[in-house]
Ligand code: SF4
């Protein structure tokens with residue numbers, strides 16, 4: 001059965017020889033590094049839950065390629081039911097980790113690459129889909145984490161890839177050989193890259209003919225020669241070096257982003273899925289972005305559940321849970337959180353099969369989902385801080401609580417409702433700080449804004465799909481206007 005345990009997943013990462021840099025140094029053992037390990041733990045949850053009978057239906061699927069039971073994160077959606085289960089699975093994982101668990105980007109990449117390569121083969125007589133499906137079978141059989149790498153560094157945003165002063169600002173083909181291609185460039189903000197076994201590269205935007213060397217999609221092992229990872233630091237990350245676990249807020253789990261540098265990396269032909277067919281780059285970007293905008297309806301509502309729960313907990317610990325304005329704020333937070341989730345479910349329920357048989361979400365509703373996600377978590381976070389009070393930013397450190405001179409004063413003056421300890425109060429305050437200002441805010445807030453495309457990208461898609469003329473016709477007909 002191709003399902004790994006979480007321990008097997010973590011051990012499998014140790015076998016990869018990756019070049020990882022953090023704080024100016026190459027990290028020998030990144031698996032046990034205090035800043036990196038929580039992100040591995042979060043990704044490992046996708047393995048742990050898949051083996052628990054109560055979550056089997058959400059976390060696993062039957063592969064349409066092999067007929068085997070596989071982890072859902074490696075599946076091609078075969079129905080709207082698959083699309084809905086994906087969102088439910090992501091909400092569950094957000095609830096269990098309180099952060100980004102990273103495995104969705106490759107998952108969304110698989111589904112986008114599958115339908116687009118199918119259409120390329122049909123129209124052009126290429127064999128990209130056959131190659132891709134062979135590759136995906138390998139991923140499914142080995143239960144791998146694959147980083148879906150789309151975002152290029154982009155240089156001067158006014159200029160197309162081929163117009164840039166530095167041609168490496170977008171990942172591109174530098175050489176075509178008999179046995180494969182050589183690529184160069186970098187992908188930025190790569191979620192879970194260091195925790196992945198493989199990298200699936202896709203173009204970052206619609207390419208034109210002049211940019212066809214930039215219309216490239218391929219997969220490579222994450223420790224292939226020429227790849228370097230530079231870890232993206234997060235707000236308050238060095239707290240993970242401190243003694244104790246209270247001040248980090250979420251000691252066990254965290255997200256991860258890195259810059260991946262491709263220094264003349266060789267990719268064999270059997271792992272190349274687009275090589276210059278610029279006319280298909282737009283569809284690939286649009287579908288990948290659509291799937292990832294759906295994803296946020298699941299993962300962000302799951303983390304939202306944790307933040308709403310933390311707000312309810314701190315209200316009880318501080319004795320304000322019966323105040324009507326607090327109840328009203330919790331209801332408002334829930335209303336916004338469920339709005340995000342509802343959009344994720346709606347775009348899934350309205351999904352349709354593509355020509356390859358793989359189901360695609362409704363793109364309009366997925367974009368509406370993500371546009372809500374760029375706003376509502378910030379409003380939910382504001383209400384959580386409102387309920388928590390100023391302590392969320394003024395609480396002394398865990399070390400001060402342990403200090404023999406002043407610890408007793410902190411215990412005394414920060415005691416609130418009797419049945420809770422002062423430590424309970426600190427732990428919840430720190431969790432709210434983590435999710436709204438610290439490491440957790442990377443995933444819950446800024447990633448909600450920019451991940452899967454910044455708000456303007458969703459507005460462009462919504463504008464394109466809205467069909468304002470059709471709406472005008474409806475109005476004109478009712479108003480009795482006759483078009484000439
Ligand atoms: Fe998955 Fe959400 Fe993280 Fe994207 S932000 S990888 S959808 S958990």
Ligand code: FE
Nearest residue numbers: 191447451452
């Ligand atoms: Fe993301």
